[in-house]
Amino acid sequence: MRVASHSHRLDGSAGGCGTVNGAQTAWDLLHEEAMFPRITTSCEDLDNILGGGINCKEVTEIGGVPGIGKTQLGIQLAINVQIPVDYGGLGGKAIYIDTEGSFMVERALQIAEACIEDMSECGGLLRKDFQAFQLKMHPNNILENIFYFRVCSYTEQIALINYLDKFISEHKDVKIVIVDSVTFHFRQDFDDLALRTRLLSGMALKLMKLAKDFSLVVVLLNQVTTKYIDGSFQLTLALGDSWSHSCTNRVILYWNGNERYAYIDKSPSLRSASAPYSVTSKGIRNSASNCKRIKSGVVHLVISRVGHG
Amino acid sequence: MAPLKSLEQEYPILDSNFQSFCASHDIFSVEDLLLHDLYVLAAFAEQESSSERLKQGIAQVLSIIDGQHQPWLNGIELLEDAQRNKHVLSTGCEGIDLLLHGGLRVGQLTELVGPSSSGKTQVCLLAASNVAKKHIGSVVYLDTGNSFSPQRVTQFICQHSDPAIDQAKHRTLQKVMNNISCKSVFDIFTMFDVLHQLEFNLRSQMQGGDCKVQLLIVDSVSSMVTPILGGSGSQGIHSWHALMISAGYLLKKLAHEHNIAVLVTNHTVGGDGGISKPALGESWKSIPHVRLLLSCDHGGSICNVSILKHPSMAVGKAARFMIHN
Numbered sequence: 001m002r003v004a005s006h007s008h009r010l011d012g013s014a015g016g017c018g019t020v021n022g023a024q025t026a027w028d029l030l031h032e033e034a035m036f037p038r039i040t041t042s043c044e045d046l047d048n049i050l051g052g053g054i055n056c057k058e059v060t061e062i063g064g065v066p067g068i069g070k071t072q073l074g075i076q077l078a079i080n081v082q083i084p085v086d087y088g089g090l091g092g093k094a095i096y097i098d099t100e101g102s103f104m105v106e107r108a109l110q111i112a113e114a115c116i117e118d119m120s121e122c123g124g125l126l127r128k129d130f131q132a133f134q135l136k137m138h139p140n141n142i143l144e145n146i147f148y149f150r151v152c153s154y155t156e157q158i159a160l161i162n163y164l165d166k167f168i169s170e171h172k173d174v175k176i177v178i179v180d181s182v183t184f185h186f187r188q189d190f191d192d193l194a195l196r197t198r199l200l201s202g203m204a205l206k207l208m209k210l211a212k213d214f215s216l217v218v219v220l221l222n223q224v225t226t227k228y229i230d231g232s233f234q235l236t237l238a239l240g241d242s243w244s245h246s247c248t249n250r251v252i253l254y255w256n257g258n259e260r261y262a263y264i265d266k267s268p269s270l271r272s273a274s275a276p277y278s279v280t281s282k283g284i285r286n287s288a289s290n291c292k293r294i295k296s297g298v299v300h301l302v303i304s305r306v307g308h309g
Numbered sequence: 310m311a312p313l314k315s316l317e318q319e320y321p322i323l324d325s326n327f328q329s330f331c332a333s334h335d336i337f338s339v340e341d342l343l344l345h346d347l348y349v350l351a352a353f354a355e356q357e358s359s360s361e362r363l364k365q366g367i368a369q370v371l372s373i374i375d376g377q378h379q380p381w382l383n384g385i386e387l388l389e390d391a392q393r394n395k396h397v398l399s400t401g402c403e404g405i406d407l408l409l410h411g412g413l414r415v416g417q418l419t420e421l422v423g424p425s426s427s428g429k430t431q432v433c434l435l436a437a438s439n440v441a442k443k444h445i446g447s448v449v450y451l452d453t454g455n456s457f458s459p460q461r462v463t464q465f466i467c468q469h470s471d472p473a474i475d476q477a478k479h480r481t482l483q484k485v486m487n488n489i490s491c492k493s494v495f496d497i498f499t500m501f502d503v504l505h506q507l508e509f510n511l512r513s514q515m516q517g518g519d520c521k522v523q524l525l526i527v528d529s530v531s532s533m534v535t536p537i538l539g540g541s542g543s544q545g546i547h548s549w550h551a552l553m554i555s556a557g558y559l560l561k562k563l564a565h566e567h568n569i570a571v572l573v574t575n576h577t578v579g580g581d582g583g584i585s586k587p588a589l590g591e592s593w594k595s596i597p598h599v600r601l602l603l604s605c606d607h608g609g610s611i612c613n614v615s616i617l618k619h620p621s622m623a624v625g626k627a628a629r630f631m632i633h634n
Contacts (some may be wrong), residue, residue: 019447019449019490019507019511019522020449020490020492020503020506020507021506021510022492023490023491023492024490025486025487025490025491026441026457026459026462026486026487026488026490026491027482027483027486029457029491030459030462030463030486033459033460058455059454059455194539195539197538198535198536198539201532201535201536205453205495205496205532205533205536208453208454208455208495209495211455212493212495241579242535242578244424244425245425245454245529245532245576246454246532247454248454248455248456250425250426265426266425266426268431268434268456268457268461269458269460269461
């Protein structure tokens with residue numbers, strides 16, 4: 001006999017038949033989704049296979065071999081989140097959790113300057129927005145809006161992620177959380193593998209909850225390792241078995257000859273596709289071999305966003 | 310089980326005198342009374358001054374307990390129930406429907422097991438869309454991985470419909486989408502809360518027409534159990550094992566008593582010799598009525614599904630299916 005302690009009022013907002021309090025109908029969720037734009041990656045081809053960019057309220061894992069550009073993409077997103085909504089960003093701040101010490105602030109400055117330069121080039125199209133933007137956006141402002149945390153052990157990482165709830169409640173303009181890289185501290189010397197699985201899956205759920213509750217973009221960067229499968233060595237994401245189901249979407253970055261490619265490995269709504277990208281002095285951009293000029297790429301993006309506004 | 314104190318209001322014979330008598334024998338709740346030797350207790354009650362009232366009190370508690378269990382059913386009644394109430398819901402996926410002789414059976418717990426990206430969430434979304442679309446009933450979708458995609462559901466619903474009048478299609482789409490309720494749950498305790506709420510609402514509501522819940526999906530149940538799996542009793546008086554088993558039983562109870570088909574997903578872990586096996590271990594194996602193993606050709610859209618467990622079909626029976634884009 002259970003004494004019902006919480007109220008069983010049929011919640012009007014539950015829609016449908018009110019059978020679960022606090023639930024939303026698929027129709028409401030469909031319209032809500034339209035209200036949350038995606039963050040551009042600054043590479044048009046990559047944005048296209050992602051349905052416009054990295055999505056809110058979802059945990060996206062990005063994995064790849066060292067040197068493929070994971071940290072570059074992480075820094076690019078930390079900067080792009082600050083771009084106004086009409087230009088492909090969310091007008092918000094970023095949290096960057098660095099577990100390996102890969103974040104280079106000089107590189108972030110370089111990418112920020114390039115981002116502002118690109119914005120200015122197409123700013124002429126929307127005069128008033130551009131002037132307001134120019135006043136706000138200075139490379140120093142961009143760096144100021146990135147909250148950087150360095151963690152050196154798995155306990156620090158878990159403590160920090162537990163703390164994020166409070167931090168983000170106090171800093172409501174944070175729109176993206178990037179963890180670079182998420183499994184690093186769980187790979188070395190973990191004696192109790194059952195404990196490791198518990199900690200990882202608990203952490204994954206907390207990140208999911210953060211993404212949903214605060215409508216954040218959560219990006220987890222992961223390393224790739226070699227695994228002996230079916231008689232040969234294959235590349236798989238680190239901690240594959242205990243971790244692979246813990247994200248909403250997964251993107252794999254890989255080399256195809258001399259070119260960098262991204263592949264959608266897991267997604268509830270996007271189809272599997274590949275797109276080339278490149279890492280330039282300005283950050284992540286379209287692959288040079290596509291013969292698309294960078295300027296026209298950004299202009300195209302601005303036009304498509306304005307069209308939806 | 311409820312403490313004796315809370316029953317006093319409804320059953321005045323269980324007054325403070327009765328309660329203090331029980332307390333003197335370390336009995337504070339209904340559960341404690343059941344564990345106690347009732348003959349010995351009655352003998353002690355004899356020796357008290359208010360022995361008659363005390364013995365009536367004991368009898369009252371026992372009759373409360375009696376009222377708790379399900380009514381006895383004979384074979385004919387079970388068959389009638391099965392034929393009338395326990396029909397089959399098509400998943401919208403031909404291959405799986407063929408394999409299961411129609412689809413998901415109401416009253417049963419069906420589990421989809423598979424490695425990452427094998428199509429588990431896609432099958433869940435497709436089944437939800439299909440049940441909502443065919444006006445079979447409403448769907449409750451519990452999502453642990455922020456994977457419920459309304460966009461994808463729209464695609465599934467609009468897949469085979471006539472490109473007819475836009476406005477009519479819009480209104481139909483809205484009606485169908487309103488039949489699917491989605492809630493994010495991120496831990497097992499919240500899931501228990503949600504399921505108990507659902508149970509309460511189903512019992513107290515007048516069921517009828519389109520509104521009746523026919524399908525409950527939990528994607529995925531393993532995500533909620535793995536954070537506690539193997540841990541010590543730090544979760545309180547219940548170990549992770551008891552929580553997992555209770556969750557399974559609650560899902561099956563909901564399925565049977567309220568004529569719902571329950572669909573859950575589970576992932577795989579590495580087993581002996583590198584062969585993958587379903588997560589959640591040996592004790593979970595016996596909980597679902599039907600267990601299906603999914604696997605997908607890497608990057609391809611052709612998936613394989615085979616039977617791991619079924620009440621009336623052979624293990625190993627397999628089929629292939631395709632989820633259209």
